[in-house]
Amino acid sequence: xxxxxxxxxxxxxxxxxxxxxxxxxxxxxxxxxxxxxxxxxxxxxxxxxxxxxxxxxxxxxxxxxxxxxxxxxxxxxxxxxxxxxxxxxxxxxxxxxxxxxxxxxxxxxxxxxxxxxxxxxxxxxxxxxxxxxxxxxxxxxxxxxxxxxxxxxxxxxxxxxxxxxxxxxxxxxxxxxxxxxxxxxxxxxxxxxxxxxxxxxxxxxxxxxxxxxxxxxxxxxxxxxxxxxxxxxxxxxxxxxxxxxxxxxxxxxxxxxxxxxxxxxxxxxxxxxxxxxxxxxxxxxxxxxxxxxxxxxxxxxxxxxxxxxxxxxxxxxxxxxxxxxxxxxxxxxxxxxxxxxxxxxxxxxxxxxxxxxxxxxxxxxxxxxxxxxxxxxxxxxxxxxxxxxxxxxxxxxxxxxxxxxxxxxxxxxxxxxxxxxxxxxxxxxxxxxxxxxxxxxxxxxxxxxxxxxxxxxxxxxxxxxxxxx
Amino acid sequence: xxxxxxxxxxxxxxxxxxxxxxxxxxxxxxxxxxxxxxxxxxxxxxxxxxxxxxxxxxxxxxxxxxxxxxxxxxxxxxxxxxxxxxxxxxxxxxxxxxxxxxxxxxxxxxxxxxxxxxxxxxxxxxxxxxxxxxxxxxxxxxxxxxxxxxxxxxxxxxxxxxxxxxxxxxxxxxxxxxxxxxxxxxxxxxxxxxxxxxxxxxxxxxxxxxxxxxxxxxxxxxxxxxxxxxxxxxxxxxxxxxxxxxxxxxxxxxxxxxxxxxxxxxxxxxxxxxxxxxxxxxxxxxxxxxxxxxxxxxxxxxxxxxxxxxxxxxxxxxxxxxxxxxxxxxxxxxxxxxxxxxxxxxxxxxxxxxxxxxxxxxxxxxxxxxxxxxxxxxxxxxxxxxxxxxxxxxxxxxxxxxxxxxxxxxxxxxxxxxxxxxxxxxxxxxxxxxxxxxxxxxxxxxxxxxxxxxxxxxxxxxxxxxxxx
Numbered sequence: 009x010x011x012x013x014x015x016x017x018x019x020x021x022x023x024x025x026x027x028x029x030x031x032x033x034x035x036x037x038x039x040x041x042x043x044x045x046x047x048x049x050x051x052x053x054x055x056x057x058x059x060x061x062x063x064x065x066x067x068x069x070x071x072x073x074x075x076x077x078x079x080x081x082x083x084x085x086x087x088x089x090x091x092x093x094x095x096x097x098x099x100x101x102x103x104x105x106x107x108x109x110x111x112x113x114x115x116x117x118x119x120x121x122x123x124x125x126x127x128x129x130x131x132x133x134x135x136x137x138x139x140x141x142x143x144x145x146x147x148x149x150x151x152x153x154x155x156x157x158x159x160x161x162x163x164x165x166x167x168x169x170x171x172x173x174x175x176x177x178x179x180x181x182x183x184x185x186x187x188x189x190x191x192x193x194x195x196x197x198x199x200x201x202x203x204x205x206x207x208x209x210x211x212x213x214x215x216x217x218x219x220x221x222x223x224x225x226x227x228x229x230x231x232x233x234x235x236x237x238x239x240x241x242x243x244x245x246x247x248x249x250x251x252x253x254x255x256x257x258x259x260x261x262x263x264x265x266x267x268x269x270x271x272x273x274x275x276x277x278x279x280x281x282x283x284x285x286x287x288x289x290x291x292x293x294x295x296x297x298x299x300x301x302x303x304x305x306x307x308x309x310x311x312x313x314x315x316x317x318x319x320x321x322x323x324x325x326x327x328x329x330x331x332x333x334x335x336x337x338x339x340x341x342x343x344x345x346x347x348x349x350x351x352x353x354x355x356x357x358x359x360x361x362x363x364x365x366x367x368x369x370x371x372x373x374x375x376x377x378x379x380x381x382x383x384x385x386x387x388x389x390x391x392x393x394x395x396x397x398x399x400x401x402x403x404x405x406x407x408x409x410x411x412x413x414x415x416x417x418x419x420x421x422x423x424x425x426x427x428x429x430x431x432x433x434x435x436x437x438x439x440x441x442x443x444x445x446x447x448x449x450x451x452x453x454x455x456x457x458x459x460x461x462x463x464x465x466x467x468x469x470x471x472x473x474x475x476x477x
Numbered sequence: 478x479x480x481x482x483x484x485x486x487x488x489x490x491x492x493x494x495x496x497x498x499x500x501x502x503x504x505x506x507x508x509x510x511x512x513x514x515x516x517x518x519x520x521x522x523x524x525x526x527x528x529x530x531x532x533x534x535x536x537x538x539x540x541x542x543x544x545x546x547x548x549x550x551x552x553x554x555x556x557x558x559x560x561x562x563x564x565x566x567x568x569x570x571x572x573x574x575x576x577x578x579x580x581x582x583x584x585x586x587x588x589x590x591x592x593x594x595x596x597x598x599x600x601x602x603x604x605x606x607x608x609x610x611x612x613x614x615x616x617x618x619x620x621x622x623x624x625x626x627x628x629x630x631x632x633x634x635x636x637x638x639x640x641x642x643x644x645x646x647x648x649x650x651x652x653x654x655x656x657x658x659x660x661x662x663x664x665x666x667x668x669x670x671x672x673x674x675x676x677x678x679x680x681x682x683x684x685x686x687x688x689x690x691x692x693x694x695x696x697x698x699x700x701x702x703x704x705x706x707x708x709x710x711x712x713x714x715x716x717x718x719x720x721x722x723x724x725x726x727x728x729x730x731x732x733x734x735x736x737x738x739x740x741x742x743x744x745x746x747x748x749x750x751x752x753x754x755x756x757x758x759x760x761x762x763x764x765x766x767x768x769x770x771x772x773x774x775x776x777x778x779x780x781x782x783x784x785x786x787x788x789x790x791x792x793x794x795x796x797x798x799x800x801x802x803x804x805x806x807x808x809x810x811x812x813x814x815x816x817x818x819x820x821x822x823x824x825x826x827x828x829x830x831x832x833x834x835x836x837x838x839x840x841x842x843x844x845x846x847x848x849x850x851x852x853x854x855x856x857x858x859x860x861x862x863x864x865x866x867x868x869x870x871x872x873x874x875x876x877x878x879x880x881x882x883x884x885x886x887x888x889x890x891x892x893x894x895x896x897x898x899x900x901x902x903x904x905x906x907x908x909x910x911x912x913x914x915x916x917x918x919x920x921x922x923x924x925x926x927x928x929x930x931x932x933x934x935x936x937x938x939x940x941x942x943x944x945x946x
Contacts (some may be wrong), residue, residue, distance in 0.1 A: 107707065108834050154658050163658060166635065167674060181921045188865040189623050189632060189902040191671055192760045192910070193944055198667030202660055219719065228648065231584050249762025250688065293718025295765065295775055298818075306764055362658045365577050396657040430654070432661040441661070452650045457663050461645065464925065464933035475734060477661055 009047060013069040016091075018049050019060045022095070033093050038139070039081035039361060043437065046073070049092040053180070055172065055180060055211045057437030058093065062209065063178030065091050066469050073471050076144035076207035080151065081347075081358075082438030084204045084474055095146045098211055100427060101125055109217045110169060110186045110449055115146025130304050132220040132388045134161035134253075138344040146210050147310075152202035154434030154473040156254040158289070158345075159395035161218065163434065165199065170214030171197035173403045176207070176465035186214045199460065204436050205471040207464045221253070223297035225311040230281035230326035231419040234259075234369045237285060241395055242320055247314045251296075251307070254288040255342050255395030257368075262391055266342060273342050276328050285394065286343055287311070288336075346391040346400065355408030357416045362398040363429030370400070382415050383407065398433040414443075421448055437475045446477035478516060481537040485519050488529045493520040493566070496587050503561050505607070508827075509548035509820060515542070518561040522640065524649060524680045527562065531678065532647030534560050535938050542940050543674035545613035548758055549620065551907030552826075553943055564615045567680055568819070570594050578686045579638060579655045584615025584679050591684070601689040603630035603722075608814040610641065613678050621671035625723045625812075629759070630687065630866035632903065633670065639683030640666035643937030645676070655683045668929065674940040676933045690722070690759030692766035694780040695805045697751035699795035703728075703838045703883030706754060709787055710864055713756060716783045720765075723757040726837075727811050729858050735811060738818040742811050745797050754863065756780070773860035779891050783942055790869045813861040815869065824877030825830075826885045831867040832898030840868070843892045852876065867902040883912075890917055906944045915946035 016025045026034075035044040041210040047070060052058045065072045071090035078085065108130040113122060119133075119140040126133045127343030133149060148155070149171070161167065170185040183197045201209055216468065231237065234257070241255050249457045258266075259283035263280040266273060276284060291297040291307045299305050315327045330336035350358055363371055368446070372390070379386055385406040392399040401420065405412045420445060421431050431444040443452065457476050461468075485494045488555070495503075495518040495900065504513040516539060517802040519717050521527045540559035542918070547554065550559045551825035553837040554561065567715065568585035575598040582591060588602075588609040595602045604617060605623030618640070623632045630636065635669050637653040652666045669676055678884055710724050727735075734751045735742060745753060760766040760776045776797070784796045832840055841859070848855055874881045890900050890913060900913040914923065930937075 105835075107711065126624065132564045145652055146586065146617070147706055152660050152664070154660075158658060162635075166631075167666070175921070175925070181925060182919050185899070186897070187831045187899055187902070188834075189627060189862075189867045190899045190901055190941070191621050191623075191905050192899050192901040193906060193914060193922070194929060195621070195634070195667060195671055196922060196929075198664060199929075202664055242576070246688065247762065249720075249765060251762070291718055293716065293765075293779070295779060296762075297719060310762070310764060364655055367655075388485055391656075398658045408733040423894050430656055430659045430661050433656070433658040434660055436660050437662060445662060450651050452644070452648050452651065453662070454666060456644070456650060460663060460665075460668075460929065463928040467727055 012064065012070060015064050016048070019064065020050055020052050020057050023358070024053070026051070031092070034094060035080060037081065037083065037085065038079050039418065040085045044086045044092070044221065045089065046087050046092040048087050049094050051097050053097045055174065057207055058174045058211055058246065059178045059180055061093060062174050066178065066467065068083045072152065072209070072469055074146065074209045076147035076294050077118065077139070077142045079143045080137040080147065080436065080438065082436045084151065084436050084438030086439055087218055093152055093209060095144065095211065104129065104213065106131060108186065111211065111215050111217055112184070112212065114143060114212045114217060115137055117145045119143045119145070119148065127215050127220060130220050131217040133215060134218055135167060138347055144384060145213060146155050150205050151436040153431055154396065154398065155392065156256065156393060158393065159255055160253045165198070167216045168201060168213055170195065171200060171209055171217055172209060172212040173200050173208040175471045176467070179209070183425040184212065203472055205439060206461060206474055207470060210276050219292045221292055221297070223291050223305055223307050225289040225308045226330040226339055227287055227311060227315065228276035228328050228339055229285040229287060229315065229324050230277050231283040231285065231324050232281070234283050234372065236323040237394060240323065240367055241287065243318065244289070244314050247310050248289050248307070249359065251289045251291055252285065252287065252395065253290040256286040257390070257392040257394040258284045258286065258343065259390055261387065261389045264351045265353070265389055266345060269352045270345050270459060274338065276339065276342070277326060281325060311367060328440050343391070348387065349421040350402050353404055355404060355405055357403040357413050359401045359417065359431070360422055360433045360435040361401055361420065361424050361429055361431055362433035363427045364367060365397045367427040367429065368392070368394065368397060368399065371423055371427055375420060378419050378423070379403070380417055383412060383451055417444070439474065442475070442477050444451055446473065480531065480538060482517055484533050485530060486515070488533065489519055489521050489526050491508050491942055493522070495520070500561070502561060503544055503547060505887060506550065506552065506554065507548050511552040511562070512557045513555045515556050515560065515561040516558050518563055520566050521565045522566045526649045527643045527678055528649055529645050530562060530584045531645065535645065535647065537937065541676045541938055542680070543615065543678045544618065545616035546587065546608070546611045547634055548608035549905065549907065550639055550746050551909040553620065553905050553907030555908055562678060564613065564680065564909065571681065573598065575600060577655065580684050580686055581653070581681065582614050582684060583681045584613060586614045587611045589615070592854065595686050596689060599689050600686040603687055604633055605637060614682060618679050618682055619673050620905040623862065623865065625862060626742045627862065628724055629722045634667070636685045637670060638685055638734065638817050640669060640679060641681040642677040642679055643718055644667050645936070645938045650677070653683055653942065673907060673943055675930060675943055676939060678697060681683065688761045690761055692697065692760050692765070692774055692776050693809055694758040694777045695799040696756055696780060696784065697745035697756055697797050697808055698754040698756060698784065698793050699746050699889065700752040700754065700793050701750070703752050703841065704754070706863060707791040707834055709754065709792065711760070711778065712787065713783050713822065716779050717758050720776070721756065721864065722759045725755040725860040726859070726860055726863040727753045727755065727812065730856065730858045734818045734822070734858055735814060738815050738821045742814060743807065745808065745811070746795060748793060753813055791942065812860070819858065819871055822873055824874055826872040826874060826882050828870045828886065828889055828900070829904040830870055830889065830893050830898055830900055831865065831902035832893060832896045834866045836898065837861070837863065837866060837868065838898040840896055844889060847888050848872070851888055852881060886913070909946070911946050914944065
């Protein structure tokens with residue numbers, strides 16, 4: 009292995025082959041559930057170096073595990089003895105063309121850097137989640153990351169026009185198109201998006217930008233129960249012409265945990281209601297986004313009128329509006345404390361599930377009926393991208409054993425599968441959901457995944473042991 | 478082969494195994510360039526029958542070529558001696574859930590039937606092109622069809638949530654999810670969308686629906702040159718908040734051909750200008766779509782104001798607005814006569830190219846510079862989804878030889894490739910662009926396509942000889 013490390017040093021420079029204590033920041037994952045023991049971390053500085061590293065690893069028979077911002081929580085970058093390939097030095101925004109609304113970015117560009125670069129041109133890169141300050145483009149593409157704006161703009165896949173990938177055999181696959189229509193054969197980039205590095209190393213991409221909303225209307229809504237939430241969403245979509253950018257659900261259990269762990273963030277309502285929904289609309293058209301002669305902004309009026317009607321109809325019990333940008337940020341801070349307040353309590357069994365939009369209330373009712381028989385003292389906790397049917401659903405068991413973990417997860421998955429949902433909505437599969445893949449995924453689909461993996465990576469070099477059971 | 482045909486008759490019924498004159502409507506393609514000679518056309522009535530047919534064909538070693546509405550023009554359904562598998566009897570709309578905005582449709586559902594079913598619920602299936610009265614879901618998915626609304630809603634791929642596919646080995650791959658977020662492994666449906674039946678037979682899909690626009694604002698715009706068109710588009714997008722649904726380009730050559738072939742359709746301007754752009758905006762929000770106290774609709778005012786400013790600035794020379802639905806339909810009829818007026822003149826060399834949005838004028842200038850050296854008497858003709866950078870660019874040569882065809886296509890492709898465009902935007906590859914695939918596609922990409930094809934269809938049973946050179 010010393011020969012191999014020396015070969016890597018020859019490719020990227022000795023300073024960029026990390027071992028020992030230097031690998032710790034890559035080896036420790038964000039969830040705290042996983043800890044890797046890589047042979048080394050290599051940090052190539054160009055696509056050519058990535059290609060040379062992968063080729064050398066293939067010759068040496070050392071697995072290659074790509075890693076970017078290390079914000080994943082499913083163990084997708086773990087390895088025992090493999091080579092971690094960090095893309096953090098591939099961090100150039102190669103091009104940003106505001107007229108064509110595209111950005112050409114390398115895999116190591118941090119999400120917030122792209123947000124800032126776009127904002128300088130009055131544009132927006134509409135991928136938005138808590139870890140945006142450290143998550144990188146390579147990782148968000150490899151996991152097809154979602155977040156809070158999927159409802160309006162789609163997930164990472166929908167934002168990607170072109171891709172550059174280093175294949176398992178070291179060759180560079182150049183799919184760096186910015187075209188809005190291209191049917192010249194199979195759309196190969198789709199295979200690598202969401203493949204968690206098992207088919208190749210994403211090194212760069214062409215991403216879509218959208219006009220930055222010129223105005224937001226943001227509110228927190230109190231409800232007695234979740235049932236009417238879909239009607240609330242559909243009414244707000246109808247009234248605004250589809251301008252809802254976020255529709256987030258935080259139950260009373262969430263708010264109580266927030267009050268305990270982050271009392272500094274405050275609460276939207278004096279008394280915590282059973283259901284809190286945070287809604288945000290965004291508009292670019294001056295007719296909706298600019299203040300009219302009477303000083304009111306049409307977008308805000310649309311939201312206030314819609315919620316006013318719902319209040320009169322008794323479907324919601326209260327609503328507070330963000331009147332200033334500071335108030336808006338305070339609302340988002342409560343929502344974005346989710347990861348922090350989840351992991352503040354252990355043991356925690358956290359899941360990332362999605363179901364049809366009209367099935368969420370049924371899921372919660374059915375699972376809460378089942379839970380006492382599994383663990384009578386367990387408590388639950390949810391935060392949801394409700395507009396996508398996506399719940400980050402957590403159970404705090406009284407017993408932190410692996411057996412309890414499996415029983416709880418199986419029970420959640422039973423209900424989810426009955427409702428035609430998925431056990432993996434946006435965080436990916438990695439190691440943490442491989443059992444679920446084996447139990448829940450259509451066996452024909454698993455066979456096709458294996459066929460694709462074998463076709464593109466016959467020696468199982470790329471991130472082996474992930475995703476596919 | 479008689480045994481094989483008898484076996485098929487046993488699966489689907491003798492009435493649904495067509496030979497002789499009965500195959501003619503499948504064998505003749507819409508472009509007139511191709512004529513197939515299939516062994517037979519089989520019309521299964523269920524997914525189970527599709528599976529049994531594909532399995533039987535695999536045993537007999539007879540290639541399977543899926544066909545749906547037969548509106549393709551690239552030879553994608555041609556076969557000499559293979560079995561055409563028509564999905565026209567798989568024509569159920571299995572489910573349409575307005576609240577969740579999804580339709581579950583079989584491959585043989587004609588596009589306009591889905592339009593009508595959605596309209597009954599005030600919803601819209603936003604895939605729109607001339608052949609919508611006969612094109613079927615299976616075909617639009619297999620070719621990732623585009624059309625006039627891609628600018629706003631994306632191509633077929635963007636509208637598909639779930640897929641059901643019969644694989645080359647006869648197994649049914651069930652990916653019929655309606656989830657907006659699902660990262661449980663590779664997104665396999667993406668491989669089959671746009672694969673033109675080379676990886677399996679698409680039998681059903683879950684498609685997204687969107688709220689039907691409550692108002693349209695439609696206009697034809699006259700310009701002296703194409704250059705300012707992108708600025709026109711961006712200004713209209715900015716003013717409306719991204720509500721442009723169609724942005725179509727018809728040069729003087731198009732209008733003259735239209736006047737000759739379809740004089741009944743009239744012309745938007747008395748004198749044909751060098752450039753005619755047809756623009757359409759659509760709105761669902763009442764604030765934009767409903768008449769205000771003064772009787773005006775904000776959406777129409779937005780378009781009129783934007784075009785008024787452009788007129789004053791001298792960037793456009795004239796504009797006419799559709800004041801009634803009949804006027805709007807008349808504008809669309811001129812645009813949708815494109816296929817008819819193209820094929821009214823022969824020989825015609827028609828292409829389907831796309832390029833970055835800001836490169837279209839450069840393409841036209843560069844190619845028109847080159848053309849005289851190739852064929853001094855040739856004329857050209859274009860109709861373009863300009864908002865997608867997608868041109869249906871036709872050359873009428875003085876010489877109908879295959880050699881001239883190749884020279885012209887090569888010259889077009891040279892310019893397109895220089896501009897980082899594609900030789901195949903939305904019609905697919907089929908047979909007609911296989912040479913282009915060989916000449917223009919990245920060799921690494923071709924290798925990966927071959928690897929995928931071999932992995933999923935090792936005996937090359939499914940639509941052999943298409944797409945991949």
